[in-house]
Amino acid sequence: MDFWLSDDERDLQEGIRSFVEGRFPLEEIAEREETEAVIDLDRWREIAEMGVFSLRVDGFDNRSAVVAFEELGRGLVPGPIVATHLTAGLIDGASEGSAVVTLLETDATATVLDHAGQATDVLRFVEGGAERLDPGSLSLAAIDRPLDTLTPVWRVDGDVESGTEIAGDADAMRLAGTLLTAAQLVGVAAGAVELATAYAKEREQFGRPIGAFQAVKHLLAEMYTKTDVARSAVYAAACALDGAADDDVDRAVSVAKLMAGEAALFGGKTGIQVHGGMGFTWEVHAQRFWKRAVSLDATFGTVDHHSMRMAEMIDVRSGA
Amino acid sequence: MDLRYTEAEQEFRHELRSWLQSVLPDVPAEPGPNDWAARREYDTGWQKMLYEAGYAGINWPREYGGRGATPTEHLIFLEETEQAKAPYVGMNFVGLLHAGPTLVVEASDEQKAARLPGILKGDDVWCQGFSEPGAGSDLAALGCKAVRDGDQYVVSGQKIWTSFAHVADYCELLVRTDSDVAKHRGITWLILPMDSPGIDIRPLRTMEGQIEFAEMYLDEVRIPVDNRVGDENDGWRVAMTTLSFERGTAFVSEMLQTMELCRDLATFAERLGRWDDHGVRRDIGRIAAELDALWALTKRNISEATRTGLVGAGGSVFKLAYTDLRHRLGEVALHLLDRASLSQDDIGDLATGDHVQGRIHGLKMSIAAGTTQVQKNIIAERLLGLPKEPKWTSG
Ligand SMILES: Cc1cc2nc3c(=O)[nH]c(=O)nc-3n(C[C@H](O)[C@H](O)[C@H](O)COP(=O)(O)OP(=O)(O)OC[C@H]3O[C@@H](n4cnc5c(N)ncnc54)[C@H](O)[C@@H]3O)c2cc1C
DSSP: OBOSOOHHHHHHHHHHHHHHHHHOOHHHHHHTTTSSOOSOHHHHHHHHHTTSTTTTTTTOOHHHHHHHHHHHHHTTOOSOHHHHHHTTTTSTTTTTTSOOEEEEOOSSSSOEEESTTTOSEEEEEETTEEEEEOGGGSEEEEOSSOSSTTSOEEEEESOOOOOEEOOSOHHHHHHHHHHHHHHHHHHHHHHHHHHHHHHHHHOEETTEEGGGSHHHHHHHHHHHHHHHHHHHHHHHHHHHHTTSSOSOHHHHHHHHHHHHHHHHHHHHHHHHHHTGGGGGSSSSTHHHHHHHHHHHHTSSOOHHHHHHHHHHHSOOOTTO | OBOSOOHHHHHHHHHHHHHHHHHGGGSOOOOOTTOHHHHHHHHHHHHHHHHHHTOTTTTSOGGGTSOOOOHHHHHHHHHHHHHTTOOOOGGGHIIIIIIHHHHHHHSOHHHHHHHHHHHHTTOOOEEEEOOBTTBSSSGGGOOOEEEEETTEEEEEEEEEEEETTTTOSEEEEEEESOSSSOGGGGEEEEEEETTSTTEEEEEEEOTTSSEEEEEEEEEEEEEEGGGEESSTTOHHHHHHHHHHHHTTTTTHHHHHHHHHHHHHHHHHHHHTTOTTOHHHHHHHHHHHHHHHHHHHHHHHHHHHHHHHSOOTTHHHHHHHHHHHHHHHHHHHHHHHHGGGGGOSSOBTTBOOHHHHHHHHHHHHHTTTTSOHHHHHHHIIIIISOOOOOOOOSOO
16 A cells, blocks of 8 residues: 555646746736636646646546646636546537536536636536536526626526537546545645745734744644645545555445535635734635635535435445 | 545454454443442443454554554444443543553663553553643643652642542543643653552542542652653653543544434334424434534544644534534434423333433533634634633743
């Protein structure tokens, strides 16, 4: 057993991290906010050139993929990266970044589709399979005030007609999608801890950095702890999906999504608290981590959803 | 990353499993919590069996009588013994997990030869005399005084919370040998034979109702200088070796037990007809998930130890998350138990006692071996680089 990033995994992590830092500075990302086109399509193609969308089609495993997606989450890179990645090789242009594929979840409380304005294709999981829909076939109403302004959303009205079937193992796609969203969430949580920790070292009150106050220190320690525990769960689930662990795959993926959602939501809100009044401003990025956490938590099942799934998987030896 | 066990690791597991199957039927029933003579017999008897089969001191180096197992094999050992419901390390805890490993790293050859075999064979029980009434979290503030008199130290002072002091043969004792320097620099680590004249042990009752730890008064107790481990006034560094051990694999067995407790609670909810309750399912489902995640973290920490030889602050991350979980699991359990939570004994044919006792256990876990608040300080300072706690004392 070796629960440690391999040299290749570490290289990939560093490669994606410097790509994200270089090509997706938060200041630039934020400039496109509140438009229907938060995705810079040139940059989207660069993501494709980095091999992110085609990663697993190109023979990389889920372990490499979670390492890469964590970095994309950490940098708040906008766009339906997971859905586009899932359909690489299945929907034209997904691998190359000429397509923007977004995920439609119709079994939720409300049918709300993100990134519809720039989407070329829509992915939907249905009973026993997956299908591709044309965004034009949907009755879409733009939402004026999305929660995460880097995740613009549309209300889908009326019934959604069936699309064309997508080849490939839909269950495996759904599991991978859940896992990679969890990886992004771990990145969001980690990004929130880093931002808040840096602020706590620099902001002074009562003649000392606020990070010297235990109340603040302890919040940051809790953020870090939740993030690191969630990261362990995400890596372990990736191993399970790759057959590099004996654990039950469904269970491991639910654990990963739940822990990552919780870490990101906690990290997001606590990061705002640590920033004080600045945390509530538009300008400071703390809010963006929390908003992305909410948006990704509600993709491929919330913390609550996966807690209930876990309960189903507990072996209740009735009468025992 | 690869979580699969290698062939050698699997072979180790199989051998251990079949050994456990062959010997466990011969292990007597576990004695009651207050029958100390029987408990000693039981805990050290199991240690002897491990020793004879070559499993004692699983992670200790071979040259000192251990098995020299890798951290992963150590994990497998803990997993298998727990699954087979083999006896827990019990009162051998300090010897095997604290004092012994410290001696392995820090003691002289003579000291090793004299003390290590007794721990491995289950002949000697050790206790830890670190905490004092005035020095708990701030351990370095300890004042138990040792004055050099020829080839002996004369030690006077008081220790507290000394687990198993009333049954131990030896104590890893921290004493103050210099009061005029910074507090960390005047501490010395000594081996105290518990039959030395001048030791008065006054057992303390824990909130569980049992005796587990004691106050230990030392009145001019004479300890040979030969019993000093490390240099005079270098005891703080020596003690830190022990503490980093404590935060590594020390809680694995009990975390595996907690997984069982969590499954049990779900079964219990089912029997009460509450397993359809959305809130109950969500709470228990979530705790079960956290336990899986902590198991994953444990493996990561084990692999870190394999790769780097250190546990690092990952042990603090684990302890913080684990003890917090124990509190929440206990709270869910007590609410579910409702009136049955008023009894530490099982009510009727419902196995409720374990859950009530488990709740109490959680309260201890967030205090012993570094409180939750101290763990958070460690994580914030060592992993996040935040400012250190202010020094209020002259030290
Ligand atoms: C079951 C059990 C077994 C034990 N066994 C042993 C043993 O065998 N040998 C031994 O030597 N000791 C033993 N201990 C002692 C244990 O290590 C101490 O209780 C522990 O370190 C806390 O010290 P204290 O009790 O003095 O609490 P204190 O240090 O007085 O702490 C009281 C409260 O103040 C908080 N606090 C203290 N300092 C800080 C700080 N800097 N920042 C924030 N909060 C702070 C603590 O978190 C806690 O909530 C045992 C304890 C228990 C409960």
